[in-house]
Amino acid sequence: MRITLTVNGEQRQADDVWEGESLLHVLRERMGLPGSKNACEQGECGSCTIYLDGTTCCACLVAAGQAHGRDVVTVEGLSARGPATEGAGTARPVAGPVTGPVTGPVTGPPDAGEALHPVQQAFLDAGAVQCGFCTPGLLVATHDLLTRDPDPDDAEIREALSGNLCRCTGYEKILDAVRLAAGRMG
Amino acid sequence: MTGFETVAGVPSATTATGNTTTSTVDGVGTSPLRPDGTLKVAGEFAFASDLWMDDMLWGVTLRSPHPHARITGIDLTQALKLPGVFAVLTHEDVPGEKHFGLEHQDQPVLAIDRVRYQGEPIALVAADHPETARRAAQRIKVDYEVLAPIVDAELALRPETPRLHEGGNLVRHVRVRTGEENPTADVVVSGAFEVGMQDQAFLGPEAGLAVPDGEGGIDLWVATQWLHVDQRQVCAALGLPPEQVRLRLSGVGGAFGGREDLSMHVHGCLLAQRTGKPVKMVYNREESFFGHVHRHPARMHYEYGADRSGKLAYARATIHLDGGAYASSTPAVVGNAGTMGLGPYDIPNIQIDCFGAYTNNPPCGAMRGFGSVQTAFAVEATMDLLAAELGLDPVELRARNGFREGSRAPTGQLIDAPAPVAELVEKLRALPLPDERPDAHDLRHLPGGVANTTHGEGVRRGVGYAVAYKNVAFSEGFDDFSTARVRVSIAGGQPVVTVHTAAAEVGQGLVTVEQQICRTELGIDRVVVAPQDTSVGSAGSSSASRQTYVTGGAVKAASESVRRLLLTSAATRLGRRRDDLQLAPGGVVLDGSGTVAITLADLLGDDHVEDTVEWRHRPTHPIDPETGQGDAHVQYAFAAHRAVVDVDVELGLVKVVELACVQDVGRAMHPQAVVGQIQGGSAQGLGLALMEEIQVVGGRITNPSFTDYLIPTILDVPPMPIEVLEYADPHAPYGLRGVGEAPTISSGPAVAAAVRAATGLPLSRVPIRPGDITGTG
């Protein structure tokens, strides 16, 4: 089947989608947006957290066909988007499918390129990123939390992020990152 | 920031001597941003499962539903008929060695005539869509003659039990004997303990992309811990030389030991070679539980004797580790559990027997803590029994018996570096205890949380302590080395360092440390970490807490060599003696008066200076098979935890209130990452103590999902105050100690001790289930 939807502000289309495919599969394998991660595909880990019509959910639990005509924002759309209070925001350029497996040399933090969203920067600065597989989902969940509540206490942060598993950090630096982002954005 | 984080201690050995000035900008001992961090937060970091190529196929694996069976026939006809299918392969299609393995080559690439565990790979399919591949795999007809599984490690070792492998069911027995044969003591305690099977539960599932080069060779992008040991095994299976099998590290979504063994590596390459197309394989979460080894479940019997003052007199331990169907790294795990299975305590008379057995349970191998996690539960529980029997404070007992520099390990090896066990536990005891429940009406502070199981009823607090020690790097005579290539060139008029290793960045931040070392040794701020691959020599494994030590050592050595080459070149150019020159921050060569003699930009122009160094830590030695004596280990890491828990004793639910850790890291190379390692490792230990277990019934996993294999959420992991000590190890680069594993070892036993303290129950098995506390197991 064909589905069309808005992803990070841009109209996108996918053809020959198998009816049993998840939105996560379509984003990752058909639209070149592998930022949303495929850690469990059963809604238990939160690493594929996206916005669907402004509400966070796990992309693995949305059938591709259900997303037809909907508005999706992924981690790739956070940096140019700003907090949801600013509206849907403008799209940033969407890459095609990741062409080839070649990863360039890992250099220092790029000094050029577009600015990160404060939530992204805070995760980086606080050391909340280790392997990074949970990071995209946590970024979207944190973005959503701080949009709704700019100054959450620790218990609120923990409850809001309880659907995002991290296996590397023990969560302490994730809490640091959320506090840091809240402070910077507030 | 909750709690406190300090990096304190004595000054440690820092940089190499002579001919350099330490760069202070983002060098060793600071916490610069990780170089892959921006890509990771932007969602643009290419993990193995993100790889994609035009025209690629999807590979899937057909696995055995039976833990033990003979295969009497495989019929691929119906699978091959399905449109969209490009290849269906079995063991007959493996051109080279049909078995692989880390230490013993005992595991079939694809099952031949027998399967020994549920989930053993039997056949492979490549198709143009994952669903097509799955449907084709379902059409493969396998005839089985089901056999009775052997599911108990102790039973497996009895002579009457059928053999699962030619050499019998014993993988390894480590025997350690010191002192008297029949020691006695004033006070004797004993206990039997069990540890369940833990999963690494890394979030990034096994994945890779195999790309044929059109000339008979192949490139494999894969998430792994050790490219070269993979390459060796892939070459053997494919029957190809190393130059035709190029492995490249893709983004790794966590590892924790679970990526030491092969997963899709050979399978993906076989499919790609057969079809001539790129093949991507990605395990889903269920398949991941069958696609990698787990932590060995253990059954342990311990007996400690002490005099009335609490001085340990002797210890006896019998340990059975269930290795499952194939050896994987069981021999080394048995080595660790056997040689370090009595904890970091001075004990004059020792008898340890540690066995690793083959069974039809899931294969077990490496996981963070590697043999020491299991024994620490038994050791620390036994120490608490002894403290109770003696009427001594548990901290006091540990402080009195703890290793110090100059102690002898059970192997007889002299501990010739700081071993501050007493200081670790005493510092923990001195930390303020957390408040009683700050807001009893906020469910989130109570056991059960918002599931609303208590408003304070039945809640008891408990405090527990535990200590860990762990060998760093590979032991028992293994030729453990790493290779680093360091190059200095000029780009845009400025010097830039390129560091190239095959060391797997699995999330721990090794790439950052490599940059820091180059900056410190060369005084050049700009450092590029080249993609890790097999075009440079082996770095060894990202395991055993060893990479910062060993690859760090190699990067340091290569940087030092490049520094010498630069200065030699400058000396030649300037007509001076090399010893009169030094390399200073900013890429300049200074003369004896501190004046810039030449800049690196002028010195190098379009040229570069490069060296590749293979670096080894001091050698280790095998242990004596009868007595277990020998200098088996390179270095020990020490950590200790204090856990504070609230237990709802009527429902058996636990809330960990605080988990404090003091760890000696020798030198905090990147203080922020050190603390991150300690916190992450501590959380994994907490998980094993309270919730994490692969449940296996009759050889079958009953909970292969994140729905029923539970790992801690952010609501389960408490604030973790960390104190980092820096007592330099004089034998190690910068004085550093490996950090990653020790905290995983002591945190779980501390949590278990705290639950025992809260409940008054013996609780000799982890994970502790609610029913164990309520007596309704």
Added chain:
Amino acid sequence: MEFLRPDGLPDVLEARAAHPGALPLMGGTDVMVALNFDRRRPDALLDLTRAPELTAWDHVDGMVRLGAGVTYSRVIDELATELPGLAIASRTVGSPQIRNRGTVGGNLGAASPAGDSHPALLAGFAEVELASRDGVRRVPVDEFFTGVKQHAGRGDELVTAVWIRPATGPQQFSKIGTRNAMVIAVTSFGLALHPDREQVGTGLGSAAPTPRRARDAEEFLGAELDWSARRDIRDSVAAEFARLVATAASPIDDVRGTAAYRRHALAVMARRCLSWAWAEHQGRRH
């Protein structure tokens, strides 16, 4: 596989009748897991998310008519006062992301013995609205569950709403999990006091092949409580209530817990929920 995405409830019900093999799909929190892990391959998926009739709730005839597509998050945000038991239960469902997608109607459609909504609905004497092209009917929720993951709806029917009386007294819900978030219930318990009719409602989850009420416990307690004077509950009454709740269960040993633990935990939760509910009825903070 086909993907059916009818707009509006009438077309949904037409599609339901025309495609008996189609699997209804709302929040996806159960169905998509089954699809992702190759456990179900239905002929078709019937997307219910384009029927706005399902995602509304309203007051009708003194009751709350809760559309089957109302998410747990909305129950928590919008109905905590009127349906407190269901709101407490909703807060224990999965994670924020799951609560944003999962629905009470989907929970009923899946009819799992472990469904978090069920004990609260049972205790609240709710009714399940089933609709087909041919009409609408309502089934008391305790007659709705007919077996493990089986319910009273016919193949051409859909769960379209739940009808539930706004609380007239305290309601509680407790759920056991082996971690502090994101768990499927080891066992769970819902309690509602209905002082207007001097009745007690209960619901047991993960305690039997279907969610069920503890009717003997309800009748016993309903008769023992001093509804108007609100005198303290004697320990012996609380203990007997707890015993009767545990007796009503027929739990099993499984990967999440043992039968013995489940029975034990139900008794503890019953006693605690009763004490919290009664304290509230007495006007005390609990």
